[in-house]
Amino acid sequence: MKRWDKMSKAFTRVGKEIAMAVKAGGPNPDSNPSLRRAIQNGRAVNMPKDKVESAIKKASGQGAAAYEEIVYEGYGPHGVAILVVTATDNPTRTVSNVRVAFNRNGGNMGSSGSVAFQFTKMGVFRLKPEGLDPEALELDLIDFGLEDFGEATGDEGEPQLVVRCAFESFGxxxxxLEERGITPISSGSAFVPATLIELDEAAATEVLELVDKLEQDDDVQEVFYNLG
Known part of the structure; x- marks a missing residue:
């Protein structure tokens, strides 16, 4: 059941990403790089093609929901800094839900700028390592704003390469990557903390319970925090 909940949440997140991309640049992915990226991210979470097409059609129609991205800031238990990225058509509802989640789970919501200075917004690309020479690729991408290159695993434990750059270098x-014939598994932005807070298991669990509550909200796209 938890797996299906996670998949449903991922589809909702990508659906809103598609809606915002269509609103900003139109329904044709050939001329809308943001939409191409959103479709790519849909594939990464196994979103069925018909659902992707339905989301594009829905976002193109009259009366489509107008989502805006809003980032909320706050502190969790034990002083852990948290950024909550939302996509909402009702900011009043969203800010209320986010505040309740903080208050009921040992945290407190902060004002704009109270937490964000502890994070750097970066572009993140996840790649399949098959057929790539990581060392050569890392050197090759330095001229295009590469700041970090490493290895990671996907949701199913599959190996991935992770490319990070300053967000200004995202394009x-x-x-x-496109010129080198490399199609990312997924791409987007992430808020990377400058420093991490190390906590014992019990304290870390308290923080992650708050993060889980925030992530359950349909308006929440991603949650970033500086827990080590």
């Missing part, structure tokens, strides 16, 4: 990095 250049995306183009560089």
């Amino acid at each position: 250049a990095m995306s183009k560089a």
Whole structure:
């Protein structure tokens, strides 16, 4: 059941990403790089093609929901800094839900700028390692704003390469990968903490319970925090 809940949440997140991309740049992925990226991210979470097409059609129609991205800031238990990225058509509802989640789970919501300075917004690309020479690729991408290159695993434990760049270099990095015939598994932005807070298991669990409550909200796209 938890797996299906996670999949449903992922589809909702990508659906909103598609809606915002269509609203900003139209329904044709050939001329809308943001929509291409959203479709790519849909594939990464195994979103069926018919659901992707339905989301594009729905976002193109009259009366489509107008989502806006809003980032909320706060502190969790034990002083852990948290950024909550939302996509909402009702900011009043969203801010209320986020505040309740903080208050009921040992945290407190902060004002704009109270937490964000502890994070750097970066572009993130996840790649399949098959057929790639990681060392050569890392050197090759330095000229396009590469700041970090490493290994990770996907949701199913599959190996991945992770490319990070300054968010201002996102377009250049995306183009560089495309020119080299590399199609990312997924791509987007992430808020990377400058420093991490190390906590014992019990304290860390308290923080993760708050993160879980935030992530359950349909308006929440992603949650970033500086727990080590």
